[in-house]
Amino acid sequence: MQIQMTLNQKKITAEIEADTLLLDFVRDHGCLSVKRGCETANCGLCTVLLDGVPVLSCSTLAARATGHHVQTLEGLQAEAEEFVGFIADQGAEQCGFCNPGFVMNTIALLRENPTPTDDEIRAYLAGNLCRCSGYDGQLRGIRAYLDWKEAQAK
Amino acid sequence: MLTINQYVRAESLEQAYELCQKKRNVVLGGMLWLKMQHRNVETAIDLCDLGLDQITETSDSYTIGAMVSLRTLEQHAGLAALTQGAFAEALSHIVGVQFRNTATVGGSLFGRFGFSDVLTLFVVLDAKIELYHHGMLSIAEFCALPRNTRDILVQVHVPKTQKRVVYLSQRNSATDFPVLTCAVALQDGNCQCAIGARPLAAVTFTDETGILQNGITPESAAAFAQNIAQKAEFGKDIRAGVEYRKRVCAVLVRRALLQAKEG
Numbered sequence: 148m149q150i151q152m153t154l155n156q157k158k159i160t161a162e163i164e165a166d167t168l169l170l171d172f173v174r175d176h177g178c179l180s181v182k183r184g185c186e187t188a189n190c191g192l193c194t195v196l197l198d199g200v201p202v203l204s205c206s207t208l209a210a211r212a213t214g215h216h217v218q219t220l221e222g223l224q225a226e227a228e229e230f231v232g233f234i235a236d237q238g239a240e241q242c243g244f245c246n247p248g249f250v251m252n253t254i255a256l257l258r259e260n261p262t263p264t265d266d267e268i269r270a271y272l273a274g275n276l277c278r279c280s281g282y283d284g285q286l287r288g289i290r291a292y293l294d295w296k297e298a299q300a301k
Numbered sequence: 302m303l304t305i306n307q308y309v310r311a312e313s314l315e316q317a318y319e320l321c322q323k324k325r326n327v328v329l330g331g332m333l334w335l336k337m338q339h340r341n342v343e344t345a346i347d348l349c350d351l352g353l354d355q356i357t358e359t360s361d362s363y364t365i366g367a368m369v370s371l372r373t374l375e376q377h378a379g380l381a382a383l384t385q386g387a388f389a390e391a392l393s394h395i396v397g398v399q400f401r402n403t404a405t406v407g408g409s410l411f412g413r414f415g416f417s418d419v420l421t422l423f424v425v426l427d428a429k430i431e432l433y434h435h436g437m438l439s440i441a442e443f444c445a446l447p448r449n450t451r452d453i454l455v456q457v458h459v460p461k462t463q464k465r466v467v468y469l470s471q472r473n474s475a476t477d478f479p480v481l482t483c484a485v486a487l488q489d490g491n492c493q494c495a496i497g498a499r500p501l502a503a504v505t506f507t508d509e510t511g512i513l514q515n516g517i518t519p520e521s522a523a524a525f526a527q528n529i530a531q532k533a534e535f536g537k538d539i540r541a542g543v544e545y546r547k548r549v550c551a552v553l554v555r556r557a558l559l560q561a562k563e564g
Contacts, residue, residue: 148308165345166305168336188333189476194399200372201399206333210308211349252399273476274397 150213154178155222163209169195172209173219180220180247184276191248191275195219201255220247226254233292239284245277249285262297265290303336307344311351314433318453320346328453330408331370333400353407353456356380365457367407371419372398374406383461384426385564387468387484391418396476407454413444413502416478420444421497422468424505425486429458444502464488465564467557470498471549473540480541483553487517487561494529494557496550500538517562519555526554 151160154176163172170193173181181204184192193205196218220227227250240246249272256263256271263271268289269282277285311317321328325343327335353366356377363380374380375392395401395418409419410430423440430443433453438446446452465487470479482497492513497503508514512525530551535543 165308166303166342187337188400188403189396191397191399200402202403203333203399206331206336206403208305208308208329208332208345208347210310211329211347252397255398270393271398274399 148210150210152209152212152214153216155218165208165210167209169197169204169207169209169212169217172212173204173217178219178221182244182247184244184248189274189276190245191252192245194248194251194275196223196251196255199255199258201252220251223251223254230257230289230292233295234285234288237284237288237291239280239288240277241279245275249275249277253289262293303338303340303342305342305345308347309344310347310349314351314453314455317346317348317351318433320344321451321453324451328407328411330367330411331404332408333404334408334412334414348407348453361461363459363461365406365459367405367454367456369406370402371395371404371406371409372401374419375401380459383459384422384464384466384468387422387466391422391468391470391482391484394418394470394472394476394479406457410443410457411454413448415500415502416482416498417502418468418470418479418482418497421482421495421503422466422484423457423459424495424497424503425466425484425493426459426464427462428460431455431458440503441505462488465561467561469553469557469560471553478540481546481549481553483550483557485554485557485561492525492558494525494554496529496533496554499533499535499546500540501534501536504533506532513558517558519559522555522558522562523551525558526551529554 148165149162170181181195182192184190188203188206193203194201195204198215231250252272252275268286320326327342328346348368353368355366356369357364358379371392375389380388409417429437431437433455435452468484470482472479479498484495486493492508494506495503506529513521530547535546537543
């Protein structure tokens with residue numbers, strides 16, 4: 148079957164099988180930041196933005212994305228660039244496999260709530276699992292970024 | 302592994318209903334549960350073009366389309382006000398934001414899963430389920446339908462009845478399936494209590510013996526909670542045994558009652 152979507156601002160038309168997952172589709176189109184992790188819709192590694200909303204591409208048919216805008220980290224690097232350094236400064240991750248999912252969901256969080264509390268950050272990122280470093284480092288990184296941003300605004 | 306031979310975006314409920322009469326065809330919800338099944342689907346029927354992703358409000362009810370995401374339900378201001386935040390409490394513990402953006406109300410309900418947080422809450426709100434062919438059903442009637450019922454869940458109707466509503470759940474770890482779910486609604490001195498994830502689907506209880514007739518106090522709440530823990534049927538699964546669930550039930554019902562009373 149044929150589908151059409153906008154992937155990272157680029158219009159794409161492609162022939163796919165009916166059961167092609169969005170995860171496989173975007174990876175086949177060069178978006179290798181999107182990872183296959185748990186296969187049970189729990190880990191958040193496969194997070195993409197569908198019309199600006201974070202969803203699990205491992206559980207979304209590519210066919211359902213027809214006519215919609217899909218964004219991966221490849222298309223959001225400028226937006227991510229501002230805060231990923233703060234996460235790195237905290238040594239928040241070791242292997243980095245979970246990082247793209249975390250960054251994608253953090254982008255969604257900050258668009259929805261530019262000044263989240265620590266509890267709001269924890270709640271929003273609860274669907275992103277990290278199995279090597281725990282979660283405090285990521286939280287410290289985001290908090291450091293928000294504090295820096297607040298200081299910049301004054 | 303899930304395989305799908307054909308994908309159809311239904312253009313009408315009638316078309317979706319006709320397609321779903323075939324045993325190997327499946328109506329898609331959020332696909333989160335379906336994807337984990339080993340199944341060969343002939344035709345996946347997608348309702349995403351039928352405008353069922355909206356929550357609409359009338360003077361006496363809210364209507365929630367089958368394709369509304371759990372996240373939308375969680376964040377809806379009107380439903381939050383109606384239930385004093387019970388929707389957010391019921392939904393915010395389900396996996397993560399991305400999961401809840403993907404999962405749909407229709408998919409969550411049609412499976413009549415025992416672990417369903419949302420089903421437990423809808424029970425005490427006296428919600429009605431609208432199926433395309435079977436029409437309007439209470440949650441109890443809906444849950445009693447045979448598992449092989451081939452119909453389309455169109456929308457859920459929640460009456461704007463003024464109640465004090467509290468939802469509580471117990472999980473072994475954050476974002477996991479619940480070990481037990483509990484929803485309590487107080488209206489005009491009457492109490493309705495739903496217990497789910499037993500691990501069976503939610504069932505409701507009322508104060509048949511008048512334990513709460515002189516008001517909700519720490520003592521009467523504890524007695525009512527013990528009464529429900531004794532009456533409810535519990536089972537065991539990988540997460541908890543019967544005795545544990547019974548004890549958790551007594552705690553959650555007592556806390557929910559006291560919280561509902563305080564307002």
